[in-house]
Amino acid sequence: QVQLVESGGGLVQAGDSLRLSCATSGRTFSNYNMGWFRQAPGKEREFVAAIIGSGGSTRYADSVKGRFTMSRDVAKNTVYLQMNSLKLEDTAVYYCAQGRSYNWVIATTLAGYDYWGQGTQVTVSS
Numbered sequence: 001q002v003q004l005v006e007s008g009g010g011l012v013q014a015g016d017s018l019r020l021s022c023a024t025s026g027r028t029f030s031n032y033n034m035g036w037f038r039q040a041p042g043k044e045r046e047f048v049a050a051i052i053g054s055g056g057s058t059r060y061a062d063s064v065k066g067r068f069t070m071s072r073d074v075a076k077n078t079v080y081l082q083m084n085s086l087k088l089e090d091t092a093v094y095y096c097a098q099g100r101s102y103n104w105v106i107a108t109t110l111a112g113y114d115y116w117g118q119g120t121q122v123t124v125s126s
Helices: none
Strands: 003-007 010-013 018-025 033-039 046-052 057-060 068-073 078-083 092-099 120-125
Touching: 003 092, 018 033, 018 092, 018 120, 033 068, 033 078, 046 068, 046 078, 057 068, 078 092
Parallel strands: 010 120
Antiparallel strands: 003 018, 018 078, 033 046, 033 092, 046 057, 068 078, 092 120
16 A cells, blocks of 8 residues: 655754655556645645656746745655754644646645555754
């Protein structure tokens, strides 16, 4: 079956960096879009970043552009989210997701994904 397992979350100070990983299994990795989403307490889950299709183009939410970088290692079936210059408002549970939408706009929404990881907590303190 399809499995997505996130790791790398933790407690950091504002301005620090953190790298999240998401290891996948169960489907041919390069055939699918991969996304990162996050959910803060009391808020809806929101899009953070995505790698689209076999070509590997990336999309980012405006709130993280220039600070976060998403990448993938096809040989390891793993995606990463490098988070730099972390802010208090980046505090959330971060989820990776896998899906196959041929529309990149949909690939930046929850509807574009059918499998999700369990999430990893990122807490940014002042």
